[in-house]
Amino acid sequence: MPELPEVEVVRAGLAPAVTGARVEGVEVLDARSVRRHAGGPADFEAALTGRTLGVPARRGKFLWVPLGPTRDAPGPDAPDARALLAHLGMSGQMLVREPGAPADRHTRIRLLLDQPGHGPVEVRFADQRLFGGLAVRPTVEGVPDQAAHIALDPIDPAFDASAVARRLRMRRQGVKAALLDQTLVSGIGNIYADEALWRSRLHYATPGERLTQARALALLADVRDVLDLALAEGGTSFDAQYVNVNGQAGYFAHSLNAYGRGGLPCPRCGAAMVREAWANRGSTRCPRCQRRPRGIAV
């Protein structure tokens, strides 16, 4: 399942192909991939055709492309500005192709673009498992309405680590649940939460309110480092369905210290790591480096 680094890789890969391009045609091949678009496939196609596309943006795992003007539609700064919002879901891909390139499996939507300086480009939304989709949504101050409640992520230049650390320290819940709360901080999924907690030597159930400000800041710095590392490697993927915009599968698991390492030695102390049931998923930790907090049942 794509996490923030994968979505950022997709965003960066899309940018040169779509920025400034004009939508010449839209083809919805599977209506299930536009079920988040209120008006259905025909309205989706009409909403995009003829529009110019802005610079792709991201907040957490939300990815969108601002819609620019047509002759008779308002620009991105108008009150009714809209954006093309992409939900990658479990297996969504945005594939950049030359027109007429061989078909990609599971292609659900095709966007035919005219890119100034390049010419025709095709962007294909492919999604095997159909949890993802595309929608045209209204924006509020440049952010799609569906992403407006999402907090900034740790790699956003405007991220305020001190303020987020203070809010984290007001939580009674375990730090892992807090890190996964998209209204506190976005873009952290199960994989990177496990990695950051391992670096910080914290048990997932440690209540936020037990952290000092320095410890909370150190945890957020560890989150940032883990995400930066994954970004530098092009994202981490554990799902064979995930490929980047160029269609290449991304496997960057070699830098993981915790996630997926249940039963393997802790890279720091050598103790056998444990994978435990947690919130309907798993959580992997080192029983020696990341001890259960006193008085907390897990």
Ligand SMILES: [Zn+2]
């Ligand atoms: Zn250890």
